[in-house]
Amino acid sequence: MSPAGAPPVTDAFGAIAHPVRRSLVTALAGGDKPVNELAAVVPVSRPAVSQHLAVLRGVGLVSEQRHGRERRYHLHPERLDEVRKWMHTLDRFWDDRLDRLARHLEENP
């Protein structure tokens, strides 16, 4: 009934799935930067960078601030907590399994 297609990028996971977008985020971690400076770091055209920045903005990972004719982009690292939280959940599962193993070994000499 419902064939499907590639899912749209709606969260931080999808946002950092693309190498170019990761480079942009990494660059912005070092401080706010205008588009031209960001475009220089990455192997795609400037419009492509604009589109990637639009995706990052749509997810809330960056915001723009007009500064004369430049637009400085600013990173919001707290939006990555979504990812951190998920990874941490996995760790908790992992710890639980270690606990069960330890208890098992303790009860079986």
Add this chain to the structure above:
Amino acid sequence: MSPAGAPPVTDAFGAIAHPVRRSLVTALAGGDKPVNELAAVVPVSRPAVSQHLAVLRGVGLVSEQRHGRERRYHLHPERLDEVRKWMHTLDRFWDDRLDRLARHLEENP
């Protein structure tokens, strides 16, 4: 000259970008499981689950072990270190910026 398209998923970042794949990984964090059990956790058909598992296997996040007519899937969490490392790199940038700020405040009363 070189139009383009969506990039294939070749690393852990792309692997965890899909919600269904994240659910599968989370389920496997609780222990090895056969496909039917995994398919019960997720809102897509069993063949779709097989395809997602193929993606995860291609990235090295899971491996299969034949067990009679079942195939139990096993998680390899260390493949997620790629993600952890990148996030940690961001933290380091962040710390550096805090350091510079602290030094600045120290030198400017």
Add this chain to the structure above:
DNA sequence: TTGACACGTTAGATTTTCCTTACGTATAGT
């Protein structure tokens, strides 16, 4: 052997990504 079960794989349709090349808009400088 016959049948049910567990699973992978193929075929096909649809959606979205992601690029480049034009073009449009606003600001700064002369």
Add this chain to the structure above:
DNA sequence: ACTATACGTAAGGAAAATCTAACGTGTCAA
């Protein structure tokens, strides 16, 4: 006013993802 700069956006197309339905393969059980 005119020009260059900085950026976004629209148009167009190729590549890949992602689903379901149908089919194929191997294993257990009676």
